[in-house]
Amino acid sequence: MADEKLTPRSENYSDWYNQVILRADMADYSPVRGCMVIKPYGWTLWENIQHELDRRFKATGHVNAAFPMLIPKSFFEKEKDHVEGFAPELAVVTIGGGQELEEPLVIRPTSETIIGYMFSKWIKSYRDLPLLINQWANVVRWEMRTRLFLRTLEFYWQEGHTAHSSEAEAKEETLRILDLYADFAINEAAVPVIKGIKSESEKFAGAMETYSIEAMMGDTKALQAGTSHHLGQNFAKAFDIKYLDNNNELQYCWTTSWGVSTRFIGAIVMTHGDDNGLMLPPRIAPYQVVIVPIYKNDEERSRVMETVQNVTRQLEAFRVKVDDRTELTPGFKYHEWELRGVPLRLEIGPKDVEKNSVMAARRDMPGKAGKTILSQENLGPQVGALLDTIQAAMLKRATEFRDANIHWANNYDELKQIVENGWAEAWWCGSRECEAKIKEETKATTRCIPLNQENSEHGKCIYCGNDAQQKIYFSKAY
Amino acid sequence: MADEKLTPRSENYSDWYNQVILRADMADYSPVRGCMVIKPYGWTLWENIQHELDRRFKATGHVNAAFPMLIPKSFFEKEKDHVEGFAPELAVVTIGGGQELEEPLVIRPTSETIIGYMFSKWIKSYRDLPLLINQWANVVRWEMRTRLFLRTLEFYWQEGHTAHSSEAEAKEETLRILDLYADFAINEAAVPVIKGIKSESEKFAGAMETYSIEAMMGDTKALQAGTSHHLGQNFAKAFDIKYLDNNNELQYCWTTSWGVSTRFIGAIVMTHGDDNGLMLPPRIAPYQVVIVPIYKNDEERSRVMETVQNVTRQLEAFRVKVDDRTELTPGFKYHEWELRGVPLRLEIGPKDVEKNSVMAARRDMPGKAGKTILSQENLGPQVGALLDTIQAAMLKRATEFRDANIHWANNYDELKQIVENGWAEAWWCGSRECEAKIKEETKATTRCIPLNQENSEHGKCIYCGNDAQQKIYFSKAY
Numbered sequence: 001m002a003d004e005k006l007t008p009r010s011e012n013y014s015d016w017y018n019q020v021i022l023r024a025d026m027a028d029y030s031p032v033r034g035c036m037v038i039k040p041y042g043w044t045l046w047e048n049i050q051h052e053l054d055r056r057f058k059a060t061g062h063v064n065a066a067f068p069m070l071i072p073k074s075f076f077e078k079e080k081d082h083v084e085g086f087a088p089e090l091a092v093v094t095i096g097g098g099q100e101l102e103e104p105l106v107i108r109p110t111s112e113t114i115i116g117y118m119f120s121k122w123i124k125s126y127r128d129l130p131l132l133i134n135q136w137a138n139v140v141r142w143e144m145r146t147r148l149f150l151r152t153l154e155f156y157w158q159e160g161h162t163a164h165s166s167e168a169e170a171k172e173e174t175l176r177i178l179d180l181y182a183d184f185a186i187n188e189a190a191v192p193v194i195k196g197i198k199s200e201s202e203k204f205a206g207a208m209e210t211y212s213i214e215a216m217m218g219d220t221k222a223l224q225a226g227t228s229h230h231l232g233q234n235f236a237k238a239f240d241i242k243y244l245d246n247n248n249e250l251q252y253c254w255t256t257s258w259g260v261s262t263r264f265i266g267a268i269v270m271t272h273g274d275d276n277g278l279m280l281p282p283r284i285a286p287y288q289v290v291i292v293p294i295y296k297n298d299e300e301r302s303r304v305m306e307t308v309q310n311v312t313r314q315l316e317a318f319r320v321k322v323d324d325r326t327e328l329t330p331g332f333k334y335h336e337w338e339l340r341g342v343p344l345r346l347e348i349g350p351k352d353v354e355k356n357s358v359m360a361a362r363r364d365m366p367g368k369a370g371k372t373i374l375s376q377e378n379l380g381p382q383v384g385a386l387l388d389t390i391q392a393a394m395l396k397r398a399t400e401f402r403d404a405n406i407h408w409a410n411n412y413d414e415l416k417q418i419v420e421n422g423w424a425e426a427w428w429c430g431s432r433e434c435e436a437k438i439k440e441e442t443k444a445t446t447r448c449i450p451l452n453q454e455n456s457e458h459g460k461c462i463y464c465g466n467d468a469q470q471k472i473y474f475s476k477a478y
Numbered sequence: 479m480a481d482e483k484l485t486p487r488s489e490n491y492s493d494w495y496n497q498v499i500l501r502a503d504m505a506d507y508s509p510v511r512g513c514m515v516i517k518p519y520g521w522t523l524w525e526n527i528q529h530e531l532d533r534r535f536k537a538t539g540h541v542n543a544a545f546p547m548l549i550p551k552s553f554f555e556k557e558k559d560h561v562e563g564f565a566p567e568l569a570v571v572t573i574g575g576g577q578e579l580e581e582p583l584v585i586r587p588t589s590e591t592i593i594g595y596m597f598s599k600w601i602k603s604y605r606d607l608p609l610l611i612n613q614w615a616n617v618v619r620w621e622m623r624t625r626l627f628l629r630t631l632e633f634y635w636q637e638g639h640t641a642h643s644s645e646a647e648a649k650e651e652t653l654r655i656l657d658l659y660a661d662f663a664i665n666e667a668a669v670p671v672i673k674g675i676k677s678e679s680e681k682f683a684g685a686m687e688t689y690s691i692e693a694m695m696g697d698t699k700a701l702q703a704g705t706s707h708h709l710g711q712n713f714a715k716a717f718d719i720k721y722l723d724n725n726n727e728l729q730y731c732w733t734t735s736w737g738v739s740t741r742f743i744g745a746i747v748m749t750h751g752d753d754n755g756l757m758l759p760p761r762i763a764p765y766q767v768v769i770v771p772i773y774k775n776d777e778e779r780s781r782v783m784e785t786v787q788n789v790t791r792q793l794e795a796f797r798v799k800v801d802d803r804t805e806l807t808p809g810f811k812y813h814e815w816e817l818r819g820v821p822l823r824l825e826i827g828p829k830d831v832e833k834n835s836v837m838a839a840r841r842d843m844p845g846k847a848g849k850t851i852l853s854q855e856n857l858g859p860q861v862g863a864l865l866d867t868i869q870a871a872m873l874k875r876a877t878e879f880r881d882a883n884i885h886w887a888n889n890y891d892e893l894k895q896i897v898e899n900g901w902a903e904a905w906w907c908g909s910r911e912c913e914a915k916i917k918e919e920t921k922a923t924t925r926c927i928p929l930n931q932e933n934s935e936h937g938k939c940i941y942c943g944n945d946a947q948q949k950i951y952f953s954k955a956y
Contacts, residue, residue: 028596031553032546032583037596040541040611047542063518064525068510069616069632070569075509091548092573093585096631097620098566105510107571107585118506118515133518138547138616142575153574154547327605 013219034146034153044286070105075113078238085205089141107140116239149266157261163253170254174230181226190281190395196448208232216402217270222477228258278341282387287321294349419444423475427459427468434463447473491697512624512631522764540610548583553591556716563683567619585618594717627744635739641731648732652708659704668759668873674926686710694880695748700955706736756819760865765799772827897922901953905937905946912941925951
């Protein structure tokens with residue numbers, strides 16, 4: 001498979017995407033409509049993502065727990081926007097142990113309702129606050145059109161749920177998590193996301209405010225890569241989450257929720273991938289280094305493999321794959337590991353054994369430019385430095401690509417052109433009508449209102465020309 | 479809550495069990511019948527269990543993946559024993575996205591079927607074997623009578639699924655995992671399990687052979703703490719899992735599956751807990767050490783807390799909780815952390831500040847006998863050594879308890895008496911009838927046929943008196 005050419009991105013981006021994922025052995029289709037199998041290579045990437053997010057959650061005082069996957073259907077009806085948003089997407093269990101259930105159970109599409117119910121049991125006084133909980137879970141949303149990683153009936157994510165004694169503290173938490181997500185995306189995945197707030201029509205069903213990190217894919221479309229919701233007192237009122245304040249008065253809590261899912265893997269594929277395949281950021285790549293031995297006969301093989309073993313021992317701090325399959329040529333292996341996106345390849349042949357050297361080839365720089373001869377002495381630090389260089393170069397390239405494809409729109413005609421192949425930034429009056437018209441006419445949706453806009457600035461709405469107090473991004477999106 | 483006495487184990491073991499779990503803040507009941515919420519303290523214990531199992535799986539060449547939770551109902555009908563075993567326990571999704579589904583989907587009670595389907599797609603030749611896959615997942619079995627951790631509708635586990643080219647290799651894998659489970663149970667959880675093979679009537683639905691690790695709880699009942707199944711070619715034939723051997727001939731694979739679940743937490747609670755509460759083995763305890771500062775006024779507090787900080791810095795290699803809640807007395811805190819099973823408590827008061835000392839109290843030895851004065855100098859190694867001592871003492875105590883409560887039954891009357899309060903070991907002819915009669919008359923089930931019995935030995939069946947070639951354990955069980 002690895003020797004067949006991928007469809008070039010310029011020819012059909014969507015075909016390229018599916019082919020890369022299948023041929024890199026990240027995932028496979030399953031016999032269940034809209035559900036995928038995440039294969040070991042893809043799941044290891046997810047484990048590395050989990051590890052990096054989880055340590056950030058724990059460092060900021062969050063703890064993990066597990067809540068039931070099955071939720072009484074009536075729970076969804078307690079928050080009116082929530083039920084409207086999720087009712088069409090529910091998977092419903094109606095039979096258990098051979099019996100029709102009295103009340104159907106829903107497979108969680110998200111867990112605000114059941115966690116809200118438990119919070120109302122657990123929270124008594126201000127001393128119990130803030131309550132900072134996360135769970136790693138699978139959820140099901142009945143999607144009609146599905147895509148590997150991007151949109152599947154079942155997907156995997158973390159969902160954070162917190163309760164606070166004041167609006168200010170809940171908002172602070174919402175933004176702390178937004179920053180945490182952006183830090184993870186930029187510094188671990190080399191995905192240069194933009195932080196902002198979603199429009200009313202794009203926010204989470206039941207939230208007061210939704211913040212997101214937005215990433216630009218290789219075809220310039222946007223992908224929402226994580227969201228953090230300030231839920232106000234909506235769920236506290238629906239589920240009676242109250243605390244006694246220090247004046248001994250009952251108050252409703254303020255809650256938040258936030259999530260990053262396996263969708264993020266799609267973001268990594270489409271941010272970094274090229275026509276040769278995946279390109280994985282060293283900090284979270286399942287294999288950071290692949291070692292390919294080169295030999296022509298058994299005598300060479302035995303000398304080369306001895307050096308490979310010595311080199312591998314020096315690289316114990318890294319995630320290393322030694323590809324010693326005897327039935328395949330080195331060239332075939334190069335292509336395969338390029339396709340699978342391993343950041344650094346080390347080639348070791350008889351000449352390297354002689355010269356005490358190793359040939360290093362960077363995934364992010366094809367051809368000669370990306371090749372360096374390393375010494376076998378003190379190899380660990382050299383490899384570490386190269387991986388850092390690759391990580392930084394990937395972030396730089398993706399950031400430059402993003403910035404080159406965001407344009408200021410002075411008028412609606414410009415916007416229409418820009419969103420054909422990029423993101424448009426423009427003044428927006430904030431009305432649902434303008435947003436809906438733009439979507440209808442251009443297929444571009446509002447992505448987010450970037451943070452830290454000067455309050456004093458004003459402009460005219462790109463659509464209706466009325467006074468506008470905020471700039472927003474428009475683009476086509478996944 | 480922590481100052482209320484627990485029901486003593488001797489009075490009502492089952493009440494004691496539920497109280498310990500709820501009051502130690504391990505878990506809570508949920509509004510969904512038979513489903514529990516695993517709270518952060520319980521989930522952290524599970525994460526530590528996961529970590530120890532997962533590194534053993536990876537060290538033996540297994541990789542993690544994720545398969546859909548929803549399985550077409552027809553898949554269950556392909557292996558006749560499997561469907562018989564699981565049909566009564568299925569939760570069935572009949573509605574998705576507001577529409578009745580053409581084919582109902584079952585929430586996995588276990589994943590042999592869907593993984594078998596995928597294996598048949600992935601395996602082409604002997605080069606693809608062995609295929610060694612594990613997944614960490616939630617599963618649902620519609621149980622009628624549920625107990626926290628021991629038996630819940632939804633539970634969490636790992637399920638390993640492997641495919642091999644020969645019967646011998648599959649059997650070797652089954653036993654490798656059994657050893658791995660026993661090693662984990664004994665050396666991490668200090669649960670002295672016995673390895674053995676299940677009887678025909680107790681084996682997994684669809685397996686050729688089921689091996690298990692069996693643990694003795696504090697009330698002498700048995701708990702099956704992990705199982706490893708040699709599936710023969712049953713699932714390979716049902717799902718057409720075939721490979722081309724090196725003679726280019728198509729052969730069916732031999733498969734295995736194996737699992738340990740959150741049930742294991744129940745095993746830990748009931749192996750080690752005493753009338754004061756939980757007792758957690760240091761190697762997997764969420765907190766290995768709790769530090770309780772002692773002071774009478776603010777001046778003392780500030781001196782003590784300085785020492786606490788210095789001590790904490792020295793213990794960075796351990797999982798340490800500093801309980802600096804000002805509204806509670808040290809005595810209250812001692813009781814609470816005893817209840818929650820923290821292996822080692824460090825008390826630091828003004829005298830310790832003066833004398834450069836720390837008072838250490840072992841959870842496994844109540845009163846003065848478990849107290850040692852440590853020096854603040856070089857505290858890390860002292861604490862490390864104490865935790866090792868506690869871990870070893872817990873295993874020793876549990877092993878002695880187990881061995882004191884297993885008795886050889888010379889005749890059926892003896893067996894009946896023994897299983898009232900212990901495990902009976904006895905000759906068994908292997909017939910389902912004898913096993914069923916014993917169960918009916920004594921409520922004791924066969925636990926396992928311990929491994930490594932002398933082939934030459936013979937005896938007379940404890941029930942029918944016919945020739946018996948194997949010894950087996952009988953006991954009441956969870």
